[in-house]
Amino acid sequence: MHLKGKHALVTGGGTGIGLGIAQALATAGAEVTITGRRLEVLEEQAGNGLHALQMDVADEASVVDGVASAIAARGPVQICVPNAGVAEGRALHKTDMSFWRHMMGINVDGAFLTIRECLKSMHTTDWGRVIAISSIAGLRGLPGAACYSASKHAMIGIIKSLAADHAAKPYTFNALCPAYVETEIITRNVESIKQRTGLDEVKARELMVGANPHGRLVTVAEVVEAAMFLCGENSGSMNGQAIQVSGGEM
Known part of the structure; x- marks a missing residue:
């Protein structure tokens, strides 16, 4: 229960990697706000330390209001997990602006807005963790998925810059980069x-x-274990990293 008293917020927390991380954080004692666009999916998982919050990460007002309501209910966010994302391949010459903006709006804008709003409260505390869920595509080009790869590279850029900004402070910023x-x-x-x-x-x-x-x-549990290490007692020197959970991808 080493995270007892901590408030975590996980976007896309109703399914998959987000849900797995949220459940592990709750088991470790945290009160966890899980967000997503489909409230019914979130409410199915609520309880045992998980709290459902309908929020669209691509909508600034939704993120601002949603994070504020979570903070009002459970206190400053000390663990922020920008996980919500879309993954779809399309050849660049067949990519229109609607497809491009949709993916960037969720994967990049969503991560930016979520981190920005959570940091406002995290900065009032003496400990914090931001763990962005990027992808192996954020470290190399993924064939047939230039838009997706660009969005995941951007997430890592945000994380590395924030780590540099906070290097001497009690907050760390890392990205997990799973393969399939x-x-x-x-x-x-x-x-x-x-x-x-x-x-x-x-x-x-x-x-x-x-x-x-x-x-x-890769299993969800393998990604969850990496996230939980970054919230552990001896993780303070792990900062600004893009950590591969990819079965040996180089």
Whole structure:
């Protein structure tokens, strides 16, 4: 219960990686605000230290008001996990501004707004952690996904700059960069690959599994463990890092 008394906020906290991290933080004693656009999904997970908050990270007013209400209810945010994101591939020459802005609006603007609003309260405390969920695509170019790769690179840029700004302060800023993880995003990507390429479901899934060097999908639990280390008692010198959870990707 080393996080007892801490307030954590996890965007996209109703499913997948976000939910896994939120549950682990609650088990460690934190009161955790989980946010997302689908309130019914969040409310299904609420309880046992998890508190549902409907919030659209791409909408500035929604983030400002949402984070403020969470702070009013549970105190300053000391653990901020900008996790909400969209993942979809599209060739750059087929990418229109609507697709580009939608992805940037959630992956980049959403992370920026969430961190900005949480930092205002974190700065009133003597300890804080920001853990952004980026991707292996934030460290290298992902074929057929220039827009997605650009958005995940941008998240890491934000994190590294914040780490430099706060190097001598009791707050750390890190990004987790998973390879393909066993979540519902994989299911959606399988359908997208099938439509774009004509491959069947098995072969479409094999494309993602085969992209991970260890020949399997990363588990949510493996990403959660990395996040929990960054909230641990001896994590203060881990700052400004883009940590791969990718099965040996170089």
